Amino acid sequence: MSAAPRIDWEAAADLVVIGGGVAGLTAARTASLRGLRVLILSKGGPTDTATQYAQGGIAVVAPHEDSVESHMRDTVEAGAGLCDETAVRSIVEGGQAAVAALTDLGAVFDLARDGQISRTREGGHSTRRIIHAGGDATGAEVQRALNAAGLPVLFGAAALEVVTGRIGVQGVIAVSENGFGVVHAPAVLLATGGLGQLYALSTNPPGATADGIALALWAGATVADLEFVQFHPTVLYTPGGLGRRPLISEAVRGEGAILVDSEGNSVTAGVHPRGDLAPRDVVSRAIAARMRALGTDHVYLDARAIGSFPQRFPTITASCLAAGIDPHADLIPVAPAAHYQCGGVVTDTHGRTAVPGLYAAGEVARTGLHGANRLASNSLLEGLVAGERAGVAAAERLGEEAHVTDVSFHTIPRAARALVQQSMTSHASVVRDAAGLAEASVRLRDAVSHSAASRLRAELTTAKQRLTGTAIELSALNSSGAVSTGAASHDTEDLNGAAATQRITAFEDAALTLTAQVLLLSAAARTESRGSHTRSDHPTPDDHQRRSRAVRLGPEGHPVPAPDGLDLTTWTQDAIPSAS
Numbered sequence: 001m002s003a004a005p006r007i008d009w010e011a012a013a014d015l016v017v018i019g020g021g022v023a024g025l026t027a028a029r030t031a032s033l034r035g036l037r038v039l040i041l042s043k044g045g046p047t048d049t050a051t052q053y054a055q056g057g058i059a060v061v062a063p064h065e066d067s068v069e070s071h072m073r074d075t076v077e078a079g080a081g082l083c084d085e086t087a088v089r090s091i092v093e094g095g096q097a098a099v100a101a102l103t104d105l106g107a108v109f110d111l112a113r114d115g116q117i118s119r120t121r122e123g124g125h126s127t128r129r130i131i132h133a134g135g136d137a138t139g140a141e142v143q144r145a146l147n148a149a150g151l152p153v154l155f156g157a158a159a160l161e162v163v164t165g166r167i168g169v170q171g172v173i174a175v176s177e178n179g180f181g182v183v184h185a186p187a188v189l190l191a192t193g194g195l196g197q198l199y200a201l202s203t204n205p206p207g208a209t210a211d212g213i214a215l216a217l218w219a220g221a222t223v224a225d226l227e228f229v230q231f232h233p234t235v236l237y238t239p240g241g242l243g244r245r246p247l248i249s250e251a252v253r254g255e256g257a258i259l260v261d262s263e264g265n266s267v268t269a270g271v272h273p274r275g276d277l278a279p280r281d282v283v284s285r286a287i288a289a290r291m292r293a294l295g296t297d298h299v300y301l302d303a304r305a306i307g308s309f310p311q312r313f314p315t316i317t318a319s320c321l322a323a324g325i326d327p328h329a330d331l332i333p334v335a336p337a338a339h340y341q342c343g344g345v346v347t348d349t350h351g352r353t354a355v356p357g358l359y360a361a362g363e364v365a366r367t368g369l370h371g372a373n374r375l376a377s378n379s380l381l382e383g384l385v386a387g388e389r390a391g392v393a394a395a396e397r398l399g400e401e402a403h404v405t406d407v408s409f410h411t412i413p414r415a416a417r418a419l420v421q422q423s424m425t426s427h428a429s430v431v432r433d434a435a436g437l438a439e440a441s442v443r444l445r446d447a448v449s450h451s452a453a454s455r456l457r458a459e460l461t462t463a464k465q466r467l468t469g470t471a472i473e474l475s476a477l478n479s480s481g482a483v484s485t486g487a488a489s490h491d492t493e494d495l496n497g498a499a500a501t502q503r504i505t506a507f508e509d510a511a512l513t514l515t516a517q518v519l520l521l522s523a524a525a526r527t528e529s530r531g532s533h534t535r536s537d538h539p540t541p542d543d544h545q546r547r548s549r550a551v552r553l554g555p556e557g558h559p560v561p562a563p564d565g566l567d568l569t570t571w572t573q574d575a576i577p578s579a580s
Contacts, residue, residue, distance in 0.1 A: 007407065008179030013039040015394045016172050016185045018159045018212065021049035022139075022383035023362025023390070024191030025146035026098075027351070029105075030391025032151060036398070039183060040153040041174055043207050043504060047143060050193045050204055050363065051383070054139025055249035055315060056122055057132035058384070059377035060095040066127050068092050075378060078124045078279040079371020080531035081546045082225065087368035090349045091385045098384035099131070107145035109133045122250040122376035124279040130377045136249050136313045142380060157181070158211070158504040162188050162219040163404045168356025169219075169397075171404040175507075177500045186402035187394040190216060190345060190360040191387065195229070195515050196244075197417075197508075199338040200425040203232055203247045207508075212364035213518070214511035216345040217553050218412075221353045221360075222565035224550040225343025226515070227522040228372045230532045231430050232339035233283040234259075236332065237298035238323050245337050246319035248301060250376050253277055255312065257303035260331070261290050267299055281373045281532040284336040288430045291335070300331035336430055340379060342370040342532060346550060346566055351390030354568045357397050361386040366548075372531020414510040415447035424516055428523055433537040437524045444516055518551050518559045525549060525561070 015031050017024045020042035028038045042048070061071050071092045076083045103109070109131050112118040121128040133141035157176035164170060171184040192212030196204025213223055234248040253259070253276045259267040271286045272278035278286075287299050303309055309327050310317045320327050344366040351359035362383045369382050423443045427436030526549065528542035529535050550565020 006180065007182050009176075009181040011039055011181070011183045013037045013183055013185045014398060015039075015187045015189060015391075016041065016159070016183050017189045017191055018172070018215070019049070019189075019191035019193060019362070019364075020044075020046065020153060020155075021051035021191060021193055021362060022142055022146065022380055023365075023387035024189065025149065025151065026384055026387030027189050027191065027359075027361055027391035027394070028151045029146065029149050030388045031394050034392065034395050036395060038152065039185075040151055041157045041159050041172070041183075042153055042155050043158045043211075044205070045155055046147050046153075047140075048205055048207055049143060050196075050208060051139045051380070052143045053203065053205060053244075053247065054142070054380055055136040055247055056251045056377045057120065057130040057138045058095075058099060058142075058380040059122075059125065059130055059375065060099050060381060061092065062119055062127065062129045066129050070126060071095075071129065074125050075369065075375045076371070078373050078375040078531075080281075080373055081541070082228075082371035082531065082548055084368025084371075087349050091367065091369050091382055094385040094389075095381050098381070098388060101388070102142065102145060102384060105145045106148060107133065107141055109138075109141075110135065120251050121254040121277070123253065123274070123277045123283060124375045125277075125377075128254075130251065130254075132251065134314070135311065136251065136315045139380065156500060158500075158507055159188075159215060160507055162215050162355075162358060163407075164219055164355060164358075167400060169358050170402045173404070173407060175500055175503045182404045182407070184403050186400035187357045187359065187397040189351065189390055189394065190358070190364050191362045192364050194341045194363040195226075195512075195519075196338045198229075198420065198424045198512055198516055198519070199429065200242055200421045201235065201245055201335075201337040202243070203235055203245060203337055203339045205244060209508035210511045210515035211508065212345060212360060213515045216353065216355075216358065216360065216364075217514065217518070217551075217559075219355050219358055220552070221355045221358060222346045222550045222552045222562050223344060223518060224346050224366050224548045224565055225370075225372070225522075226341065226519045226551070227526050227549070228342035228370075228532045229338060229428075229519070230280055230340040230342055230374050231284045231336040233280055233287050233336050234301055234334040235337035235339075236319055236323060237335045238333075246316070247339075248316055248332060248334055249313065250277075250280070252301065252303055252306070252313060252316065255303075255306050257301050257306060259283070259287070259299060259334075260302055261299050262294055262296050279373055280339075280376065281534070284430050284532075285534055287334075287336055298333045298335040301334050302331050303327050304329065304331075338429075340374050342366075342372065342374050343548075346568065347386075348568060349386065349389065350393040351386055352393060352568060357400065357402075359390045359394060361390040368548075372533060412510045412514075413448040414506065414513045415444055417509050417512060419443065419447050420509075420512050420516050424519075428516075428520060431534045431536050432523055433535060434524065434527075437520055441517070441520045441524070444513065444520070448513060514559070521559050521561075522549050522551060
């Protein structure tokens with residue numbers, strides 16, 4: 001058995017929030033206002049979140065010529081038969097109050113000429129209900145307003161494990177530049193964002209490595225609908241570009257831009273009644289089909305007729321100009337890229353999972369709002385509404401005993417990130433088939449078996465780890481979220497000698513590997529095409545498969561189907577998988 005690492009720092013909280021985007025910060029602020037001691041762990045800095053990059057806006061029922069029922073219909077239609085309509089209504093109804101709370105915090109939204117909040121229309125919406133800020137910088141404004149709340153954040157810190165006991169969550173094990181740490185807490189909220197880094201091209205920030213999915217599975221929770229990955233149809237294409245790519249917001253098409261191929265023909269004509277404003281899965285498939293037919297790797301967005309383009313879309317204009325493209329004079333080359341995970345950790349509309357004390361909100365969660373395909377701009381809506389509710393729900397854990405006394409480190413396999421991304425991009429992208437999914441699964445299995453000597457954590461040990469780290473009081477976090485001088489020891493054992501960034505990267509690779517395995521399992525089992533899951537060998541929907549598919553880890557730590565996975569009352573401590 002390998003020696004467990006020494007714990008270099010400790011903290012105690014009523015709620016640990018993992019992630020610093022809209023859902024996490026909203027939950028943290030809500031819980032803090034109710035008297036809970038909250039600590040936020042953020043892998044990156046204050047703006048290293050998917051929220052920061054959200055361009056389009058927030059979908060919220062407009063005061064005129066709109067209704068909750070209309071917004072619900074659009075959401076359910078986009079969700080292709082898998083939305084939980086009770087959850088849809090609950091979240092849509094909560095939108096106006098959530099936006100009001102955000103504006104009370106200082107968020108400023110764009111105004112129309114009449115002085116009222118300006119609204120635009122995006123794909124899948126039947127009316128103009130999308131509110132925005134800074135033209136195309138809505139997420140940045142939301143992030144700014146929430147960051148200004150001054151909540152205690154430990155930046156550069158990643159949660160490696162959610163520790164559970166007989167009565168549920170006991171806290172988290174984390175790593176930062178100060179070494180390994182433990183936060184004792186009866187409640188943990190996963191608000192880690194998405195899984196975009198599974199793919200070579202994504203709109204997501206570098207930290208979108210499916211951490212929350214893996215943490216939830218390792219803790220004994222279930223996930224569902226991971227086969228439904230939304231690919232944004234219009235990401236700025238540049239030859240050889242990899243990693244996070246600039247998004248060309250759907251709002252550009254809402255303002256009149258049209259999609260054309262290399263021969264100048266419409267890409268979506270005859271595909272859907274809403275044409276270029278069809279739901280994202282429809283537009284992405286149309287673009288993918290046209291690229292295959294013409295043998296090209298991109299199509300074009302013609303926005304030359306939008307006279308006020310630089311004022312309405314300053315962020316997009318800057319990205320285009322940096323690539324040598326003038327939206328006033330040039331066609332904008334675009335292609336689909338991984339954008340949003342529609343499934344996630346199974347929760348109710350208050351963020352509760354099957355594990356007592358474990359909550360999830362935002363993109364990492366599967367509330368039932370999105371179904372098989374997310375409606376444009378429903379993501380910030382869900383983050384605000386579900387985040388606030390999770391912050392309230394976490395108060396139900398007050399008074400529960402929470403103390404991490406054993407640090408038992410599991411062996412967790414991981415494949416090289418480049419191999420994971422190449423396999424997923426080639427075989428589990430916009431269009432899939434059985435042969436490709438099987439090939440990707442075999443490649444991952446072989447890569448994991450060959451990397452047996454390279455493990456993220458020490459082998460499972462039952463030896464009790466004495467916690468001797470320096471205590472970090474939440475009040476010791478200064479305004480920038482850094483630990484004050486003397487808050488933690490740097491005198492660590494050899495096992496802690498590597499840089500925190502290397503440890504976090506290793507953890508991310510393990511999370512990506514596990515999540516890829518779950519996605520491939522779910523995509524192979526869904527032998528139909530529905531929403532954002534398209535099978536070329538099963539091109540039509542199958543009513544017998546009109547249901548969500550849940551997955552948990554089996555006794556050996558491998559993903560297995562969970563027929564009862566949507567039931568949030570099935571958890572026992574025995575559900576936690578052993579080392580793999």
